Amino acid sequence: MKPAPFAYKKAHSLDEAIALLGEKDARLLAGGQSLIATLNMRLSAPSLLIDINKLHGLNGISEKNGAIEIGALTRHAQAEHSEVIAKHAPLIARAMPYIGHPAIRNRGTLGGSIAFADPAAELPACLLALDGEVEAAGPKGRRAIKAADFFKGLFETALAPQEVLTAIRVPPAGKGTRVGFAELARRHGDYAIVGLAASARADGKGLSDVRLAYFGVGNTPARAKKAELALARGDVDAAVSALDLEPHDDVQATAKVKKHLAGVLLRRVASQLLETRP
Numbered sequence: 001m002k003p004a005p006f007a008y009k010k011a012h013s014l015d016e017a018i019a020l021l022g023e024k025d026a027r028l029l030a031g032g033q034s035l036i037a038t039l040n041m042r043l044s045a046p047s048l049l050i051d052i053n054k055l056h057g058l059n060g061i062s063e064k065n066g067a068i069e070i071g072a073l074t075r076h077a078q079a080e081h082s083e084v085i086a087k088h089a090p091l092i093a094r095a096m097p098y099i100g101h102p103a104i105r106n107r108g109t110l111g112g113s114i115a116f117a118d119p120a121a122e123l124p125a126c127l128l129a130l131d132g133e134v135e136a137a138g139p140k141g142r143r144a145i146k147a148a149d150f151f152k153g154l155f156e157t158a159l160a161p162q163e164v165l166t167a168i169r170v171p172p173a174g175k176g177t178r179v180g181f182a183e184l185a186r187r188h189g190d191y192a193i194v195g196l197a198a199s200a201r202a203d204g205k206g207l208s209d210v211r212l213a214y215f216g217v218g219n220t221p222a223r224a225k226k227a228e229l230a231l232a233r234g235d236v237d238a239a240v241s242a243l244d245l246e247p248h249d250d251v252q253a254t255a256k257v258k259k260h261l262a263g264v265l266l267r268r269v270a271s272q273l274l275e276t277r278p
């Protein structure tokens with residue numbers, strides 16, 4: 001199938017992109033790795049595509065004001081091979097190879113992935129696990145939105161219709177930071193059936209500040225807060241029993257299977273966090 005007809009404009013500044021978003025049924029085009037597929041399948045039919053690929057200042061990874069800032073137009077492959085990400089945002093480094101395939105990671109952007117908010121995507125869960133935030137720019141200026149407030153529903157975010165996601169920010173990993181990542185997919189590169197991104201702090205022989213963010217278990221990435229408390233005590237069996245998730249059936253698996261897989265992943269991620277991996 002071919003997309004429905006649409007107009008195309010290349011934005012030359014952030015202000016121009018924001019102004020163009022005021023036009024009826026306008027949509028931003030970043031890497032196109034999700035949007036073009038939805039156009040081709042006629043799951044969406046915007047009347048105007050605003051290409052933001054040439055905007056200055058939205059691409060790059062830096063340490064800024066005590067955070068790691070990743071510009072919205074940073075390609076997945078850039079993050080995957082970045083020394084700054086490897087050192088200061090190791091959870092994102094671990095997740096990157098699971099996103100699609102190299103060709104998709106060469107074009108797809110971090111901003112596009114967060115703004116698209118696919119419930120089975122890796123990066124939204126990483127942002128939630130890291131207690132990160134999103135920066136958005138719109139007609140009223142810029143604002144920061146915490147990850148916990150950003151993912152509102154199925155493919156739905158807190159971005160207002162005329163807002164552009166400009167960057168994401170995560171706290172830099174410190175000496176005691178522990179991270180864990182695991183997912184189950186039918187084939188490597190497929191969207192996950194269930195996945196888990198996690199962060200914690202080493203605290204003696206145990207853990208503190210445990211954050212477990214699941215993906216593929218509902219409309220948005222979801223914390224498993226009861227399991228986090230049990231895991232902080234080092235009790236993995238109790239954490240699995242306490243798993244407070246309510247997955248639904250979807251095209252990949254039933255809710256029951258997903259809940260079981262969530263427990264399997266929790267054991268794998270727990271051994272990463274507790275560094276008991278052989």
Ligand SMILES: Cc1cc2nc3c(=O)[nH]c(=O)nc-3n(C[C@H](O)[C@H](O)[C@H](O)COP(=O)(O)OP(=O)(O)OC[C@H]3O[C@@H](n4cnc5c(N)ncnc54)[C@H](O)[C@@H]3O)c2cc1C
Pocket residue numbers: 027028029030031032033034035036037072098099100101104107108109110111112113115116118120121122123159163164165166189190191192
């Ligand atoms: C075969 C295949 C397999 C894939 N597998 C995975 C996978 O396993 N895991 C995964 O996470 N992803 C996967 N993807 C999707 C990929 O990660 C995309 O790159 C990502 O979802 C969207 O990024 P993009 O830059 O391509 O955005 P686009 O496709 O250009 O845009 C996606 C949506 O986000 C909006 N948008 C884009 N940028 C911004 C912005 N800066 N501000 C506001 N809105 C914006 C667009 O308007 C559009 O609605 C896969 C894609 C394909 C084709």
